[in-house]
Amino acid sequence: MTVHGEAGPARAWIRSYAARRGRRSALTLERVERFLPERRIPDGPLDQHAVFGRVAPLVLEIGCGHGAAAIAYCQAHPDHDLLAVDVHTPGIARMMAAAHDAGVDNLKVALGDAVFVLRDRVRPGSLHAVHLFFPDPWPKDRHAKRRFVSAFTLELISSRLAPGGVLRVATDQELYATHTLAALEAHGGWDVVIGDRPAWRPTDGFERKGIAAGRAIHDISATRS
Template sequence: MGDRHRDALERLSPVYGVPVTGELLDLGVLFGRHAPVVLEIGSGMGEATAEMAAADPDRNYLAVDVHTPGIANLLALTEARGLANVRVALGDALDLVRHQLAPDSLDAIHVFFPDPWPKARHHKRRLIQPQHVELLCSRLVPGGVLHCATDAADYAEAMLATLSADPELINAHDGYAPRPDYRPLTRFEQRGVQAGRDVFDLVFRRR
């Protein structure tokens, strides 16, 4: 990390950071207010999360990623843009969801461009698989949204099959969804589009 990111991580983690400790979070206390919460799994460098949070001040955004420079960048963006509705966790998303988020506590979960693990022998590492989807779904409020996006066509097909098979989820569209206006185009996505890759959005709601 460069000096800017190192400074942001050290200085801002006590302000906006969320330790992945295994202790159940009181989201109202964490954000200093009671409001619907969006969980951003795999927030990358944080630009999309910061943009969505800035455009959606009535909801709180909890971002989690294992990429330290990305977490540091999101912390810096949160401070620079004065985003009181963003909190940031460095660690494993499934550990955070499983141990620190109560059932029926999230208004939405975003999984944008997760690692596709393209080799067949690595597919078991993919985030969107039945047991993980069951866990994520349990943390959504009834009517809450699970929104995934990927530019890996085979992963998109697997996502659609997995999400459609979960009895607690309803597809909000007939198959893939058009990109909602609230999901910003990131530099990562733009590079993929320029390389000729299609982008697939999947928007499901909990029953």
């Protein structure tokens, strides 16, 4: 299930996010210029000691949005390091500014597709956990193949997690929760717990919208066995 490039016949996955076009605000550009040089990981395989100044339990968050969960995790786990990955620059910029204001220094970022970050930059067996909170649900049947959780991504995540590492997923979409549980069962090699919401995870905008719409929040914790 190797991905040889972002396009072409060997591609084993389909992009799970929609591109956002438009001009970046002056505030976003200012934040990027100020904070990205010190927060962005360098190209190539991740050297955790060089980037974070230590080797500690490493967490990767996929689709960090504005960074509320990433920052909360770093504050609750100062002895851990977190790499936040997203394709959308405004969200990354806002998160970096908030992390700076909060004095959080165990948080770094990667701008780009999480599949390529996992494949090319994260060493096998090096992750303590992977977080996927409120991903795009792609609710229509014809778009189901765009959901991030798939046989391919589970195999990739499993290969990057250390033994006993955890994949945490949260969604306000019952369809996505059912899809995730079915994919985990089909993949095998996971001990799954449903409803295990981490105490440190804040209620962010996506979750509040889901609750306001009357939807239940589904927390899934899958430990690599």
